[in-house]
Amino acid sequence: MTFDPEQLGQSKADLAETLRTLRKRANRTQVWLAQRCNISQTKLSNLETGRITPNLIDVELILRALDAPMELVAEVTALARLANTEWQGKRASWRRGLEKRQAELAGLEAEAKTLRYFLPAMVTGLLATPEYIRASLGHTPVDISKTVARKLERQAILYDTTKRFTFLLTEQAVRWPVVPRAAMAIQIDRLVSLSHLPNVHIGTIPLDAAASRGPMNTFTVYDQRLVTVETFTGRMVFQDVRDIAEHLEVFDLYERHACFGEEARSVLREWAASYRS
Secondary structure (H helix, E strand, O other), X not given: OOOOOOHHHHHHHHHHHHHHHHXXXXXXXXXXHHHXXXXXXXXXXXXXXXXXXXXXXXXHHHHHHOOOOHHHHHHHHHHHHHHXXXXXXXXXXXHHOHHHHHHHHHHHHHHOXXXXXXXOOOXXXXXXXXXXXXXXXXXXXXXXXXXXXXXXXXXXXXXXXXXXXXXXXXXXXXXXXXXXXXXXXXXXXXXXXHOOOOOEEEEEEOOOOOOOOOOOOOEEEEXXXXXXXXXXXXXXXXXXXXXXXHHHHHHHHHHXXXXXXXXXXXXXXXXXXXXHO
């Protein structure tokens, strides 16, 4: 199934209708199907009306219970993956106000206990200095003052010791000159400082690290329930367990190539010194 951002909202309704139609064609009641799938009749009703978006496990259980043909299984499974994907365009975010996006991110961070950030290109707002944040938002066609303030407020979450943060930054992400040289040195110093927090693990991946996959996208994994992937024009949100598992696998690959602790701090200090020289 070809991805089209405009299809994402409609795909949830299409999936609900498809599941309802399949059950009726099989001449099965909701009570019968719910029992076969070991779910409540209320949940099945919500799946068929679109109140709840089914995950792939729900869909596979239903298709198996209804003895759906293989070609139909492939089609409905693809539809389910699409229904569990959300597209958030940057232009829409600009219209809504970037500070509202910051509130959404704060909500995700508050709910999650284990947060993993893969940063191949730039430093993320949670780790950034005010000058770096303001410079990174310079391309947005809106007033960024509220967004800068909100990003700085979000940084307080790093001091919540009930949460575990792991940030993987490539050498390019750390050294890309978003701000003048002196400010870049201060930004790198901040990474060194934050790496001392007991629940914050900052890993650096030097350019000479021989990873088998090239870094492609910035992404964040919240526990094992949701992934956000950044692009130039927006972000995608994946809730499909298979997509989450694949991103965790990619994260694990790069984590094995990263330096942590005093080794990472030594590398960061060298990079900061290069901007001061």
